[in-house]
Amino acid sequence: MMKAMIFNIQKFSLHDGPGIRTTVFFKGCPLACLWCHNPESQNERQDLLYDREKCVMCGMCAKVCPQDAITAVGDSMVTDLTKCDFCGRCVIYCIPGAREIAGKTYTVPEVLDQVLRDRTFYEESGGGVTLSGGEPLLHIDFAEELLRSLKEEGIHTAVDTSGAVPFEYLQRAAKYTDLFLYDLKLIAEEKHLEFTGGSNQEIRENLRKLTEIHDTIYLRIPIIEGVNAEDIFIEETLDLIAGLKIEEVHLLPYHSIAKHKYKKLGREYDDGAMQVPPSATMERFRKMFTEQGYKVKEGV
Ligand code: SF4
Ligand code: SF4
Known part of the structure; x- marks a missing residue:
C-alpha cells in the first residue's frame, strides 16, 4: 500500500487556512531556505x-x-x-x-483515521485539513489520494506549497484542493538561489499557470530583514502578480523560534544576516499591497 514519510499531524492548527484545521506535515523539500521553521522537514528520510x-x-x-x-x-x-x-x-x-x-511512514487510511476524528471542529469552525511540509506535493500520488478521499468526506482541503514542483503535480492536486497557500520568497533569481538553494523560475511560472486553473490562492510571503525586506522586492512581487487572481496576500514577519530545532539536529543556524523586520516596514509593505487592491493579512 502507498506510504509517505510524515513528521507531524498537528491538530487545532489556526494558521494554515480558515477555521480550526489539522495540518499534515510531509518530509522532503526541494528547497533549503536559511530561515526554514521546520528543518526536520527538509530531509526525506527520518x-x-x-x-x-x-x-x-x-x-x-x-x-x-x-x-x-x-x-x-x-x-x-x-x-x-x-x-x-x-x-x-x-x-x-x-x-x-x-x-x-x-518522521514516520503512514498510509492514506492511517492519515484519514487521524484527521477525521476532528470533523466536528472543522464543521463548526469552517476549517479542514491542510497538507504542508516540507513540500507535500513531492509525494504527489499519496497527496492526490489523500486530498481526493478528504473531498469524498466533505472536508475542506488546503495545500501549502513552495511551488517548486512540476506543474503537473499542482494540476493533479488542484482537482481536490479548495485553497492553495503558495509561498513566494524572493524574486531575483541569484538571491533565491543564495537563500533557498533553488531556482525560482519554475515557482514563478507555476504561480501564473496555477491562477489559470484555480481561483483560491493565498500568497504567503516571509518578510526577513537582511534578505527581502526591501521595497524593490515588493515592487517586483507586485509586477509578478499583476493581473493574476490572488485572493489574499499573507505577510509573515521573520522570527527565529525554530533555532533550537537546528541545534537538536546537530546543524548550524546562521541567523547573522536575518533579522525581524521593523513594524514600520511591515506596515509600509501592507500598504503597498492594499493600494493595489489586495486583501492583506499579517502573520498568518
Ligand atoms: S540510536 Fe536510537 S534509534 Fe538509532 S539504532 Fe540506536 S536505539 Fe535505535
Ligand atoms: S544519556 Fe541523555 S539522551 Fe541518553 S537516555 Fe540519558 S538523558 Fe536520554
Missing part, C-alpha cells in the same frame, strides 16, 4: 533529534541501542547515524525526553 539541555547523561540510550550507535563524548551523547536504523529504543528509554525521531 531524523534523530537530541536535546542536550534535557539530557542528564544517564547513559541509558547507549545501553539499549542494539546498533551500538551512541557514545558519551564530553558532556553529550553522540550518535553515529551511519549505524542508526531508527528503531526508536533510545527514545523510549530516555526518561527526560531528550531524544526524538522525526
Whole structure:
C-alpha cells in the first residue's frame, strides 16, 4: 500500500487556512531556505533529534541501542547515524525526553483515521485539513489520494506549497484542493538561489499557470530583514502578480523560534544576516499591497 514519510499531524492548527484545521506535515523539500521553521522537514528520510539541555547523561540510550550507535563524548551523547536504523529504543528509554525521531511512514487510511476524528471542529469552525511540509506535493500520488478521499468526506482541503514542483503535480492536486497557500520568497533569481538553494523560475511560472486553473490562492510571503525586506522586492512581487487572481496576500514577519530545532539536529543556524523586520516596514509593505487592491493579512 502507498506510504509517505510524515513528521507531524498537528491538530487545532489556526494558521494554515480558515477555521480550526489539522495540518499534515510531509518530509522532503526541494528547497533549503536559511530561515526554514521546520528543518526536520527538509530531509526525506527520518531524523534523530537530541536535546542536550534535557539530557542528564544517564547513559541509558547507549545501553539499549542494539546498533551500538551512541557514545558519551564530553558532556553529550553522540550518535553515529551511519549505524542508526531508527528503531526508536533510545527514545523510549530516555526518561527526560531528550531524544526524538522525526518522521514516520503512514498510509492514506492511517492519515484519514487521524484527521477525521476532528470533523466536528472543522464543521463548526469552517476549517479542514491542510497538507504542508516540507513540500507535500513531492509525494504527489499519496497527496492526490489523500486530498481526493478528504473531498469524498466533505472536508475542506488546503495545500501549502513552495511551488517548486512540476506543474503537473499542482494540476493533479488542484482537482481536490479548495485553497492553495503558495509561498513566494524572493524574486531575483541569484538571491533565491543564495537563500533557498533553488531556482525560482519554475515557482514563478507555476504561480501564473496555477491562477489559470484555480481561483483560491493565498500568497504567503516571509518578510526577513537582511534578505527581502526591501521595497524593490515588493515592487517586483507586485509586477509578478499583476493581473493574476490572488485572493489574499499573507505577510509573515521573520522570527527565529525554530533555532533550537537546528541545534537538536546537530546543524548550524546562521541567523547573522536575518533579522525581524521593523513594524514600520511591515506596515509600509501592507500598504503597498492594499493600494493595489489586495486583501492583506499579517502573520498568518
Ligand atoms: S537516555 Fe536520554 S538523558 Fe540519558 S544519556 Fe541518553 S539522551 Fe541523555
Ligand atoms: S534509534 Fe535505535 S539504532 Fe538509532 S540510536 Fe536510537 S536505539 Fe540506536
